Amino acid sequence: MKGILDSINEWIREILIGAINGNLSTMFGDVNEKVGSIAGEVGQTPQAWNASIFSMIRTLSENVIVPVAGLVITYVLCYELITMITDKNNMHDVDTFMFFKWFFKSWVAVYLVTHTFDITMAVFELAQHVVGGAAGVIGGNTSINVNSALSSMQSQLGSMEIPELLLLVMETSLVSLCMKIMSILITVILYGRMIEIYLYCSVAPIPFATMTNREWGQIGNNYLRSLFALGFQGFLIMICVGIYAVLVNSMIIANNLHSAIFSLASYTVILCFSLFKSGALAKSIFNAH
Numbered sequence: 001m002k003g004i005l006d007s008i009n010e011w012i013r014e015i016l017i018g019a020i021n022g023n024l025s026t027m028f029g030d031v032n033e034k035v036g037s038i039a040g041e042v043g044q045t046p047q048a049w050n051a052s053i054f055s056m057i058r059t060l061s062e063n064v065i066v067p068v069a070g071l072v073i074t075y076v077l078c079y080e081l082i083t084m085i086t087d088k089n090n091m092h093d094v095d096t097f098m099f100f101k102w103f104f105k106s107w108v109a110v111y112l113v114t115h116t117f118d119i120t121m122a123v124f125e126l127a128q129h130v131v132g133g134a135a136g137v138i139g140g141n142t143s144i145n146v147n148s149a150l151s152s153m154q155s156q157l158g159s160m161e162i163p164e165l166l167l168l169v170m171e172t173s174l175v176s177l178c179m180k181i182m183s184i185l186i187t188v189i190l191y192g193r194m195i196e197i198y199l200y201c202s203v204a205p206i207p208f209a210t211m212t213n214r215e216w217g218q219i220g221n222n223y224l225r226s227l228f229a230l231g232f233q234g235f236l237i238m239i240c241v242g243i244y245a246v247l248v249n250s251m252i253i254a255n256n257l258h259s260a261i262f263s264l265a266s267y268t269v270i271l272c273f274s275l276f277k278s279g280a281l282a283k284s285i286f287n288a289h
Contacts, residue, residue, distance in 0.1 A: 009162065016165035023172035027179055027264065034183050038241050038275075041190045042234035043131045045124045046201060049194050057202045058117055069113045069205035076213045077106050105212040112208045120204050120227060124197070127231025134238040168257060175265045182268045189275045190237075196279075197230050225288035233282040240274040 047054045084098055112119070204223070211220030247267045283289075 012162055013165060016162065016169055019169050020165065020172055023169070023176050024261075027172065027176050027261075034186060035241055035245060038186065038190065038237060041194070042237045043128060045121065045128050046194070046197055047121070053198060057198050061117065061202050061205060065203055066113060066116075066205045069116075069209040072206055072209040073106075073109050073113060076210055076216050077102075077109065079216075080105065080213055109209060109212045112211060113205045116204045116208050117201070119208070120201050123224075123227045124231050127228070127234055130232065131234040131238055134235055134242075168261075171261050175261050178265050179268055182272050185272050186275060189272070193230070193233060193279065200227060200230060222289055225286040226283065229279075229282040229286040229288045232286070233278050236278040236282055237275060240271060240278060243274075244268075244271040 041049075046057075081102055084102060200223075207220045207223035209220070210216040211224075244267055247270075248264060
């Protein structure tokens with residue numbers, strides 16, 4: 001009779017250990033997949049991320065926003081000319097150089113508006129180069145060796161009794177569910193950043209039309225700082241991913257499985273929070289409003 005009970009006990013333990021291993025394998029696999037998707041998403045330019053959306057945004061910008069930018073240029077240049085004349089004692093102290101300066105500003109303003117997309121894409125090409133360099137340094141350390149992680153935990157699972165194994169099954173199931181929710185939130189953050197980039201690019205000609213004027217130029221300057229902030233936000237995201245990967249890999253060798261599992265959940269929450277804050281931090285660094 002005792003042998004039968006021992007066999008049943010061992011059978012239940014094997015089922016529970018199998019369920020725990022399945023949950024752990026899914027969790028670590030989700031971590032690797034999400035970390036890989038983050039690195040892939042932030043390393044893409046607006047053209048590469050979705051060519052159809054980029055084409056639509058560029059068409060809207062060139063056909064709808066550029067004419068509005070032309071009106072803005074006209075107003076800004078007229079305002080500039082009137083200011084220049086009135087500042088020179090109603091043309092009593094006028095020199096011809098100021099008109100050459102005005103014509104030069106006009107040419108620069110028109111050039112900026114007609115080459116807006118080239119300039120904005122150059123910003124994101126530069127940011128992509130930086131992100132790509134960061135990915136080359138960080139990328140080799142972001143993947144968790146799932147088989148190694150599971151094998152290091154088997155001795156602990158083998159020494160546990162049924163009640164503790166049942167508790168661990170519930171814990172791993174709960175954390176696995178939380179990981180999937182965090183994955184959705186991270187995806188929202190990454191897609192939200194790209195949509196914000198497209199929105200910024202769609203109205204780019206208007207702020208660029210103001211850049212040659214001293215008073216109105218702050219609009220264009222702040223817009224350009226915001227573009228750099230959006231581009232280099234990807235670099236900050238890569239740093240967050242690198243820190244997260246180091247923390248998770250350290251967690252795997254923890255002596256206590258319960259603390260290791262909840263550490264994984266807490267690190268994922270920290271990653272999600274850091275990604276949320278990366279946009280505000282990038283704008284703070286570039287003094288963009």
